[in-house]
Amino acid sequence: MSEHSQRAGGFVADQPRMHWHDQAVWFVRNKRDIARSFVPEWEELRSLASQIKAHTLSRLPDYLEEFERNAAAAGARVHWARDAAEHNRIVHGLLRERGVTRLVKSKSMLTEECHLNEHLEAHGVEVVDTDLGERIVQFRREPPSHIVMPAIHLKKEEIGELFHEKLGTPAGLSDPTQLTEAARGHMREKFLAAQAGLTGVNFAVASTGGVVVCTNEGNADLGTSLPPIHIACMGVEKMVPSPEALAVFLRLLARSATGQPITTYTSHFQGPRPGAEMHIVIVDNGRSRILAREEYRNSLKCIRCAACMNTCPVYRRSGGHSYGVTVAGPIGSVLAPHIDPKKHAGLPFASTLCGSCTDVCPVRIDLHHQLLAWRGELAARGLVPLHKRIVSRVGAWVLARTWAYRIFGKLLRVLGPRIPNPWTRQRELPPMPRESFRAQWKKRVRPR
Amino acid sequence: MSARDDILRALRAAAPAPAPLPDLARLKAVQYPDLRERFAKSVVEVGGRCVLVDGTLEDALRAIPEYASARKVVSLLPGVGRANVDLASVSDPHDLQDVDFCVLPAELGVAENGACWIVQHGGPNRSGAFLTQHLAVVVRADALVHNLHEAYARVTVPSPGFAMWLSGPSKTADIEQALVIGAHGARSCTVLVTPT
Numbered sequence: 001m002s003e004h005s006q007r008a009g010g011f012v013a014d015q016p017r018m019h020w021h022d023q024a025v026w027f028v029r030n031k032r033d034i035a036r037s038f039v040p041e042w043e044e045l046r047s048l049a050s051q052i053k054a055h056t057l058s059r060l061p062d063y064l065e066e067f068e069r070n071a072a073a074a075g076a077r078v079h080w081a082r083d084a085a086e087h088n089r090i091v092h093g094l095l096r097e098r099g100v101t102r103l104v105k106s107k108s109m110l111t112e113e114c115h116l117n118e119h120l121e122a123h124g125v126e127v128v129d130t131d132l133g134e135r136i137v138q139f140r141r142e143p144p145s146h147i148v149m150p151a152i153h154l155k156k157e158e159i160g161e162l163f164h165e166k167l168g169t170p171a172g173l174s175d176p177t178q179l180t181e182a183a184r185g186h187m188r189e190k191f192l193a194a195q196a197g198l199t200g201v202n203f204a205v206a207s208t209g210g211v212v213v214c215t216n217e218g219n220a221d222l223g224t225s226l227p228p229i230h231i232a233c234m235g236v237e238k239m240v241p242s243p244e245a246l247a248v249f250l251r252l253l254a255r256s257a258t259g260q261p262i263t264t265y266t267s268h269f270q271g272p273r274p275g276a277e278m279h280i281v282i283v284d285n286g287r288s289r290i291l292a293r294e295e296y297r298n299s300l301k302c303i304r305c306a307a308c309m310n311t312c313p314v315y316r317r318s319g320g321h322s323y324g325v326t327v328a329g330p331i332g333s334v335l336a337p338h339i340d341p342k343k344h345a346g347l348p349f350a351s352t353l354c355g356s357c358t359d360v361c362p363v364r365i366d367l368h369h370q371l372l373a374w375r376g377e378l379a380a381r382g383l384v385p386l387h388k389r390i391v392s393r394v395g396a397w398v399l400a401r402t403w404a405y406r407i408f409g410k411l412l413r414v415l416g417p418r419i420p421n422p423w424t425r426q427r428e429l430p431p432m433p434r435e436s437f438r439a440q441w442k443k444r445v446r447p448r
Numbered sequence: 449m450s451a452r453d454d455i456l457r458a459l460r461a462a463a464p465a466p467a468p469l470p471d472l473a474r475l476k477a478v479q480y481p482d483l484r485e486r487f488a489k490s491v492v493e494v495g496g497r498c499v500l501v502d503g504t505l506e507d508a509l510r511a512i513p514e515y516a517s518a519r520k521v522v523s524l525l526p527g528v529g530r531a532n533v534d535l536a537s538v539s540d541p542h543d544l545q546d547v548d549f550c551v552l553p554a555e556l557g558v559a560e561n562g563a564c565w566i567v568q569h570g571g572p573n574r575s576g577a578f579l580t581q582h583l584a585v586v587v588r589a590d591a592l593v594h595n596l597h598e599a600y601a602r603v604t605v606p607s608p609g610f611a612m613w614l615s616g617p618s619k620t621a622d623i624e625q626a627l628v629i630g631a632h633g634a635r636s637c638t639v640l641v642t643p644t
Contacts, residue, residue, distance in 0.1 A: 024625055028625070040478055048475065058467045064456065073607070074607045132623070132631060136623075150622070159623055180628040183631075208605060210607075216618070216631065217619070218618040221612075222632050225541055225578055251595070251596050261562070262494075262613060264619055265613070265614060265633070266613035266615075267612040268605045273571065273572050275572055276572075284459075288459050291464070292461070
């Protein structure tokens, strides 16, 4: 059994909780549908977004150089990191040189991917994740289970208990408004005490050298308007050519993510505040390898809205932690095998290939096709478990021969229900028909 | 070789065949019959309040309960609001942590999402706009546009500088999807639309 299946097994064992999670995530998918219905040109926007990203990826080095020039002209310093380790070294170096031991961070999936927090903490830097959901999972010492709603797997009572322990809220308090208020007070202190602020980047605009960060809470803005140092970390794929192109993505992002027409704060940072410093760290970490693979390069168009997770029947019922990677769900399952095909070989199978992810993706990534391509590639590389390979081989052989198909059909109708089958652990097999379809067809269409 | 050159070289080697940039000017984006009405609705939908000002701006501000009770007030609109903080004399952005109310002028308002384009925010002391407990944003009725495409055709971010779309008050739904207004930033956001 794959690691994903094992972990998902633990998640589905608690049936009421699984259904609760399923409904909570589906609720967000519904909000996306409503938001989308107010934009008549939605499908055209998706196509434009996909084409802009295709264009940008085809000229990515040029746009990165243009961005670097303009960012530098605005007073930002641009750093480059080949991989996670180099990224972590650069960020830590910047903090060490300036004697920073207290850092506030707004949401950045890239730094999760690079395990920056662990690296900085090992060097004595206090890192405070300031997005409420991120702070909750940071208190629990666990990764986010969802890239937009990091604590979607937790119930308010569990968060109440956590805050009671960590923030001293009254025992038994589980009202989201009061819990948020407690976090607000706690985080204000952290913002005011911070010596540096780190943010992710939603979009980097080549023609202006600016980076755009979207939040609802305002944590990125507090984290960058108080301390004198702003570090923005971005993957190479965050590039868009111009503000005009940016408009297309901003119209799609929040609607796809949470059903909002736009996030509360959409902040455009073009260089540092007067008297402060701004550093931009541009990270490859395997992205150039994905770009080189024609069948998978579309995955670099992703704007991390999480719509594919919210709609995925497997994600909704197995939870983000079952994937064992920073980015879960369909997009995570096509990205992760690039990093470690052996370790993540199970993920492209964590899908029914229903295609709903592809249908909702705001940049039209062909997600379910990529999942299928991975399955083929992993099998060809011998990374699929033996039983799966045998079943597929036998299946292919049988389906190619009419006589074998008939014999196997007969055998399965009799023996099928008796073969031990993990699929039937949570499901019932429908009763087997007594006759084959072919036999039934003959009787009905040409009655004698 | 430097990391920069390594990365750019790897990306060049991996680059797909050139793909054209689509013509964005051809997009027919959503338009509303009544701009002001749609904008006001959008502001409410994102958790804000929208007031169409017909008297003086001062009266409209005074009608906001949080303004009436505010002790420390910052105004980026010269001569508007009973501001008692002179931003020019603030040397440390941390000094604005006890701001109760902040008045921000917006260059533009977008009907489709209730967002206001904020360029005047206090520069080195823009922390006031985020630390404040409550916000009012002032936008002229003739500065409303239908959608973000029109908006970006009319705005620029100063370089170096900072600008933002602000759409409603600070909010979060990170605890069981329950919407809570007032996460880290402003607990309320009132948008005042002034006549042309």
